[in-house]
Amino acid sequence: MEHVEVQGVAVPALGFGTWQLKGRACYEGVRHALELGYRHIDTAQMYDNEHEVGRALRDADVDRDEIFVVTKIPPRNLWPRDVHRSHDASLQALGTDDVDLLLIHWPTRSVPLGATLEAMRELRDQGKARHLGVSNFTPTLVDEALEHAAIVCNQVEYHPYLDQGSLVEQAVERDLVLTAYSPLAKGRVLDDPTLEEIAQVHGKTPAQVTLRWLIQQPNVAVIPRSSDRAHRAENVDVWDFGLSDDEMQRIDALQRGQRLIDPGFAPEWET
Numbered sequence: 001m002e003h004v005e006v007q008g009v010a011v012p013a014l015g016f017g018t019w020q021l022k023g024r025a026c027y028e029g030v031r032h033a034l035e036l037g038y039r040h041i042d043t044a045q046m047y048d049n050e051h052e053v054g055r056a057l058r059d060a061d062v063d064r065d066e067i068f069v070v071t072k073i074p075p076r077n078l079w080p081r082d083v084h085r086s087h088d089a090s091l092q093a094l095g096t097d098d099v100d101l102l103l104i105h106w107p108t109r110s111v112p113l114g115a116t117l118e119a120m121r122e123l124r125d126q127g128k129a130r131h132l133g134v135s136n137f138t139p140t141l142v143d144e145a146l147e148h149a150a151i152v153c154n155q156v157e158y159h160p161y162l163d164q165g166s167l168v169e170q171a172v173e174r175d176l177v178l179t180a181y182s183p184l185a186k187g188r189v190l191d192d193p194t195l196e197e198i199a200q201v202h203g204k205t206p207a208q209v210t211l212r213w214l215i216q217q218p219n220v221a222v223i224p225r226s227s228d229r230a231h232r233a234e235n236v237d238v239w240d241f242g243l244s245d246d247e248m249q250r251i252d253a254l255q256r257g258q259r260l261i262d263p264g265f266a267p268e269w270e271t
Helices: 023-036 050-059 080-094 113-125 139-146 165-174 185-191 193-202 206-215 229-236 245-252
Strands: 003-006 009-012 040-042 068-073 099-104 129-135 153-157 177-181 220-222
Touching: 009 177, 023 040, 023 050, 023 229, 050 080, 068 080, 080 099, 080 113, 099 113, 099 153, 113 129, 113 139, 129 139, 139 165, 153 165, 165 177, 185 193, 185 206, 193 206, 193 245, 206 220, 206 229, 206 245
Parallel strands: 040 068, 068 099, 099 129, 129 153, 153 177, 177 220
Antiparallel strands: 003 009
């Protein structure tokens, strides 16, 4: 497994996302992902599956120190008085003493960002979170966060149909990892003619080409989610080929401003 290294932190470049996975499907998905070699597991309090993720981590034949575990604080718990309580609940559900990365799940203007990050720094100082980061932050909000804490990550929706070039550039300049969620655009990439053509050249699938396009970019990690065993194996099999500059540019050209995750409480997007 390759890594993205930022600020002395090695983040596995390909992880397993658990959004919308519940109960036994989540438990078995995480167990299987770890068996396949995934070493980056992403969850969140909002996903309501931390207990299943934690049980899978404990039952796996992989040492906890070998797994990069990420969870997130939901918008409702961003007041400083709630941050500690929220994260303690996540740790209890996960059955672990700490997480490798703790993120603000979504930004909100109803709580001062500096106050939230100060409380998160306290968690880091207490050994309950090794590193801090944000999710769904615009470039402007990332820079604001950096004024208050040494964050290492911004996790965002990123796939061939949504240009996130400004966030990639910022990640390189600020020495951050940009983690791509919904990298397969909810399956829309699977029937894309350009991706199918490139996939045929390499003997791969459109999904594998898409994931390769992402992890071949500087400072980018990716966390595909799948409830299907075959697809989980397919998604991790992306290390034995590379895309040419021309192929990368052809995929770049697919962007059409198609944002798929845009709840009412989302920030005002800059791209």
